[in-house]
Amino acid sequence: MNKLIGNITMINGPVILGENMTGFKMREMVLVGEKKLIGEVISIDGDKGTVQVYEETEGLKRKEVILSTGKPLSLKLGPGMLGNMFDGIQRPLKKIRDDFGSFIPEGIGLISIDEEKLWDVNFTAKEGDLLKEGEIFATVEETYLITHKLLVPVGIEGKVIKVKENGKYNIEEELVVIEDSFGKKHSLKMYQEWPVRIPRPAKERLPINKLLVTGQRVLDIFFPIAKGGTAAIPGGFGTGKTMTQHQLAKWSDADIIIYIGCGERGNEMTEVLEDFPELIDPKTNRPIMERTVLIANTSNMPVAAREASIYTGITIAEYFRDMGYHVAIMADSTSRWAEALREISGRLEEMPAEEGYPAYLPSRLAQFYERAGYVNSLSNKEGSVTIIGAVSPAGGDFSEPVTENTKRFVNVFLALDKELAYSRHYPAINWLNSYSGYMEMLKNYYEMELNEEVEGLRGKMLRLLFEENKLQEIVLLVGEDVLPDDQRLILEIAKVIKIGFLQQNAFHKEDTYVPLKKQLEMLKTIDLLYERGLKAIKKNIPISKVRNGELYGDIIKMKYTVPNDSLERLEELKNEINDFYNTLELDYSK
Known part of the structure; x- marks a missing residue:
């Protein structure tokens, strides 16, 4: 450990001021006081410094010492993270509870992944091999679902001069020794350390052109999220931000889920802890926790650690990305993270910007979201990090700074609506205010997966919804009866789209997750209903006859009555639509 020592001169909550800080570095991790609290140097001015304390x-x-560690705030990245729950600086909460009780004591140090557990290591490297940075030298079956690939740390490459036999080892044992071109030997262990605020490098960034399949109709067809993309879910209290993220964590086709509870209430993280161990991965019939990392820094935990929790989550995600996995991050919520920035900025007496947030809020948000991406990693494997951040604007006001600045840096904006939520329409994503910038990028993906063009049908359904919204203003003023029949048909079809397609029941076996092919066929069924109805109206058949209550009801209920593994019922519905209108047109032609 570096022997540089400073002294505390003033304490201001999570921020302390120190003197005799000459020799300390910016973003260096330090140990504060007799209890050796973990902190980070966030400013230096001459021999005076400011330390952000994570406990x-x-x-x-005053006069207690500040010890330098000589390194920035870093994570231990290795086996033992999956299925685990950490606080904002990667301390394992289950182990802390077992060892110390229900509350986190001060000064327990930067404990992280288990150093004693033995892992079954299978080596892929052998003596004489030339290994470059980021290459895989061994594998560990961390869980039944995920093989943990041990990577050569960044900045190290050379010839393998020593390799252990396949067997069981803990993370601190030396597994491989590499000699570089200068004759220096490097010892490789099962883990590596990485500073949380520095993005991990990749060989190249690849185009974003694959859909993150979620099984949620309003997302996969209307507002798609791409693998390696960014999305924001803003909404006021009770609109379903956490519930929407839970659905994405449960059902998205990402290999690994990183769920960050950033400043949210403890009961919400408790719900995650209770739900996730009971959830079964539909692809493997194994517990979903085997591919999940939980990071909890709830509202009653240190505010400075809340600020770090976002970086902890994204660093773990990048590490698994480098192995060739597709990772999805659920950050709940970035508003609480921004509030932590605001509080720390206030303690530092910095000049505030809009609504008291620091002036550097936009750049911090940009730095976080730009770490998403689809890459070819140093191990020459394709991987991605998809960031889905919840935003909690007070009163659902989307014009506040966090929502407005987040909107600048994300490509998918899923605006939650309190009126939809209070009417029990979930996901409560407002189709008028939401958008996705990935539709054009995913055009070829839809054509390859579905053998059909989706964009035109999606655009047509959205136009009907926009038209219905305009017509509702007229209906409120003078009633529906004054509208011509073709416009009254739009009102009826929009209702079918909203209830039969966009509304989804997370607790129904067939409706909680819907395959992409079924989603498209459902939308084509609704489109057929509209086209045949419009054709009948053009033949002067009244709307009272065109709108068949029983048929419309069957279309709305198709999400429950059509099994996900069979589309035969949808074909039957299409035949029923054609038969009904053929008979109707025939009767009126006479």
Whole structure:
């Protein structure tokens, strides 16, 4: 450990001021006071410095020492992270509870992944091999679902001069020794350390052109999220941000889920902890926790660690991405993270910007979201990090700074609507205010997966919904009866789209997850209903006859009555639509 020592001169909550800080570096991790609280140097001015402390500072006194560690705030990246739950600086909460009780004591140090557990290591490298940075030298079956690939740390390459036999080892044992071109030897262990605020490098960034399949109709067809993309889910209290993220965590086709509870209420993280171990991955029939990492920094935990939790999550995600996995991050919520920035900025007496947030809020948001992407990693494998951040604007006001600035840096904006939520329409994504910038990028993906063009049908359904919204203003003023029949048909079809397609029941076996092919066929069924109805109206058949209550009801209920593994019922519905209108037109032609 570096022997540089400073002294505390002033304590201001999570921020302390120190003197005699000459020799300390920016973003360096330090140990504060007799309890050796974990902190990070966030500013230096001459021999005076400011330290952000990631633990409770109650009881600290002036003149206590600040010890340098000589390295930035870093994570231990290795086997043992999947299925685990950490706080904002990667301390394992289950182990802390077992060892210390229900509350996190101060000064327990930067413990992280289990150093004693033995892992079954299978080596892929052998003596004489030339290994470059980021290459795989061994594998570990971390869980039944995920093989953990041990990577050569960044900045190290050379010839393998020593390799252990396949067997069981803990993460601290030396597994491989590499000699570089200068004759220096490097010891490779099962883990590596990485600074949380520095993005992990990749060989190249690849085009974003694959859909993150979620099984949620309003997303996969109307507002798609791409693998390696960015999305924001803003909404006021009770609109279903957490519930929407839970559905994405449960059902998206990402290989690994990183769920960050950033400043949310403890009961919400408790719900995640209770639900996830009971959830079964539909692809493997194994617990979904075997491919999930939970990071919990709830509203009653240190505010500085909340600020770090976002970086902890994205660093773990990049590490699994480098192995060739597709990772989805659920950040709930970035508003609480921004509030942590605001509080720390206030303690530092910085000049505030809009609504008290620091002036650098946009750049911090940009730095976070730009770490998403689809890449060819240093191990020469394709992987991705998809970031889905919830935003919690007070009162659902989307004009507040966090929502407005987030909107600048994400390509999918899923605006949650309180009126939809209060009417029990979930997901409560407002189709008028939401958008996705990935539709054009995913055009070829839809054509390859479905053998059909989706964009035109999607655009047609959205136009009907926009038209229905305009017509509703007229209906409120003068009633529906004054509208011509073709416009009254739009009102009826829009209702079918909203209830039969966009509304989805997370607790129904057939409706909680819907395959992409079924989604398209459902939308084609609704389109056929509209086209045949419009054709009948053009033949002067009244809307009272065109709208068949029983048939419309069957179309709305098709999401429950059509099994996900069979589309025969949808074909029957299409035949019923054609038969009904053929008979109707025939009767009126007489």
